[in-house]
Amino acid sequence: MRELELEWIIGKYNYWVFVLLVVIGFYAMTSKKNLIKKIIGMNIMQTAIFLFYISAGYIKELSAPILVEHATGYVNPLPQVLILTAIVVSVSTTAVALTIIIKIYQEYRTLDEDKIMEANQ
């Protein structure tokens, strides 16, 4: 019985990694004072989601969705397509965020959230 549970846990290791990464990312986005670190957290969180999509669509023994001879079957190509789009979104978000951070640094000469809040008072 215990073994079964362990197997169940290990068998879903991709989900555990996903959850761990999302939590790390979320933590960084909400709790870090440095704006760059927030963006790093944001990227970790988004990457975790990509991993989730890709790993959920992956099936052992099946080949990539490219037409080749002797293939017994293909994995679902759709999640990968979706994630390509999501990566674009993520990159644009990061770009906008970094642009704003540069402007913030020019205006405030700091990237520390507390100091910026103080300057805003």
Add this chain to the structure above:
Amino acid sequence: MNTNLPVLIVIIPLMSSFIMPVVGLIRRRYCHILSFIATSAVFILAIMLIKNVTLHGTLSYHLGNWEPPWGIEYVIDNLGAYMAAIIAFIGLSISVYSKKSIEKELNKNLVFYYTLHMLLLTGLLGIVVTGDIFNLYVFLEISSLSAYALIALGEKRQALTASFKYLILGTIAASFILIGIGFLYAVTGTLNMADMSLHLEELYGSRVVHAAAVLIVVGLSIKIALFPLHSWLPNAYTHAPSTVSALIAALMSKVGAYMMIRLLYDVFTINFFIETMPVGEILSWTAAIAIIAGSISAIAQKNIKRMLAYSSISQIGYIVLGIGLANTAGLTGSLLHILNHALMKGCLFLAVGAIIYKTGIKNIGDFNGLGKKMPYTMAFFAIASLSMVGVPPLCGFFSKWYLALGSIEAGRWIFALVILSSSLLNAGYFFRVLEKAYFGEQNKIDKTIAPASMLIPMLVLAAACIVFGILVYMILPYVQYTAISLIQ
């Protein structure tokens, strides 16, 4: 032409936002003309959509001729056409208004402004036409990203921090939604919303679906700034350029509410979010608290834009309350309020923009005698604020009527009391402004009149507040029909 309508309404603003920088290189003032032409075209298309939908029922367009549920499908039903018309109407009004306002406030960034304005409209229109849930996410991010950038254009440096905060929270929300969509996709294997809804029927007991519902609802609640997840909103609305405040206040949260309606009613369906999970219950209680909390915070504000921002938080509560009630009257109230609040808040923010443009006044304390100083602008402001208070026969009254009726029909007397008593709180903060403007001590009055390109959009929106109030019967069958078809 008719078959291509659903995609044209997205393509036109998208293309014009691509062309905008090029046009800006040739001559900057052409940007305004292009944005006016594009938004007018979108508006005409939206009207045609409504006509088509009422005549022929739901329109569907298969992108790249891929059959749904494999390909992306654009679906325009009554709700979609209604939302598209609202977005197009407000987008057009603000595009007209932008000319003078942007020349003064953002002259340096004029081209960027128009590019982003069109991109924002693309995102918003895309959300309401798409029938694909992943596409929905992409459009949501397109509109959000343009909104972050637009807010960051604000004059003061606080705009940057406000925008950054919005970006962080908005991205968290978007990630939640994306995870939720992933869960749904994992269990149903489809992304087409109509198809997904069919597959979900057997899965109401599944934990994955429950988790997805929670993630999506929380994500959307952040996007529409439902109290207590509203912390990004006041600063963003306050420090954004005037036209951007109007655009975001009038449209962004409405489209978020649309997504909530679409996902809860069409994908999860009432059976799930009312009977299986108490989502509706939780949403309406949260909304009731939002209504009261938003209004009370608004009363405490000194800055007029911040006051309007908190008022938005309370008004979003109205819309969500109706969504949570899940009966015809309540949903009719929500749908009406989506329209009415867009008109009223749009008009209010534009009026405030005109006041700032002409006089630079931002604090309510300095409003003394403004009724004589800027008679037309203040008259429009007054009409919209009376409508917000819910004075009959202005449009705000009717959405409150239906929301209260829905609450009573759902047996929730307390919500009806919350809705009605919050109009007293609204009166509290709006009459404070009106009293100052019209009956405050006037030192020296030199009448100044805002330029016509600013007055006309305000006039149109204020007139719409009156027309959609008195003649609410003209749009009511459409809205009620939409509500009924969503509930069934």
Add this chain to the structure above:
Amino acid sequence: MDVISIKPLLAVFISAAASVLILLSDKKRNLRETWTMIAATLKFIIIASMIPAVLEGNNIYYKLFNILPGIPFAFRVDAFGLLFGVLASFLWILTSVYSIGYVRGLAEHAQTRYFASFAIALSSTIGVAFAANLLTLFVFYEILTLITYPLVIHKQSAKAKSAGRKYLVYTLSGGVVLLFAIIATYSLTGSLGFTPGGFLYGYGSVLGLQILFAAYIVGFGVKAAFMPLHSWLPSAMVAPTPVSALLHAVAVVKAGVFGVVRTIFFVFGPTLVSKLGVGIPLAYFVAYTILVASMFALTQDNLKKMLAYSTISQLSYIILGAAYVNPAGLFGGVMHIAHHAFMKITLFFCAGAIYVATKKKNISELDGIGKSMPYTMAAFSIAAFGMAGFPPVCGYLSKWYLLLGSVEANQLPLVAVLLSSALLNVAYFFPIIYRAYFKQAKTKTKKNEAPALMLIPLTLTAAISIILGLWPDAPGFFYGLVELMAKNIFGGI
């Protein structure tokens, strides 16, 4: 039977149209006042022209469009509505004449705003009177609330502003409760049209309906100013006197009373009110106001405030009559709407005349004023006698019917309340008359009357108060209309 005619619509909107003309002729004050007078006269003529048809037993109906499914935006002129309409529009003519004398006599500021708001206020009052259903009534009721606000804070002093805020808080809260009641009614029955004898019978639970009744009474009660919802009215006395006279003694407060009567007889209906057992508790509730407001009036030195408390007390007479839900009570109550209007407007006109002529606001300053302002004080005395219930001034008549109604309802304690209130009326009015005629002024005064534009209206209203008392059925319509209304509701007396 319904007769379709556009007259009600014209009657309602003519003064709103006039307000536009008034605003447009901002600087030309004679032209501006001409608009007011033309609108007032036309309005009265249109309304009066509906009297014969209504006396024949017809209702005059006009529907504009549907506001909500099943609820048209419509007017139906029945006997009760017409009574209120005739009253308000007739007194508007007199008040307009008086207003011109008043604002010019005091060289008031913002006169255009004043006259324009006044005209819209009258539109909404007539709208309340002629509304065919609760929602139409509510629309005009709320507009009336808002348009009176600029009139209350006309002076724009700190005191006026705080009175204005108080006024808004009270009346808007009342509006909210009322709206709640209306929505609940709509949700119960799906209709809101006034029906003689009520339309709620057979819906809902007893407790639910009792709560609903209470909500209506509280909703309308704010404007009807019964205690403890009254305190906006004395504060609103900072408004110019013509406003206090027409709006705070006739139009606004009576719109509240009108609503209460409509609720009792046209929404709930006598049968249902008796079945729910809410009439008599309401009667005792307002009886408290009758007595206590009179006592408050005794302690006031400011003349207008005293009149305000007297109004509060008298308004409750009307509700008392309606709360008995018997024909005599209804008769007395509705008659009192008209009678009190004429008497109280005379009193306010006199207070304004005294203020314009001498700048005196307080009762203690009125020594010997009977000599310097003989006409004004004569009119004042007539109206005061009427308020106390002395024949032949009209007040005695309605009080007589109210007493009959109390006896019929077997409520002897309330008979005592009515009689002691009459004594209290004597107690607060007679000292003024005594001061005016029998005390010597400290400084010697010459004859110093108010302008003729003010004197003529107040003499007229005083005269009409006597005429109504002497020949209650001779001038025709009031008595006939009340009779018709009672017949429609109770099926003959």
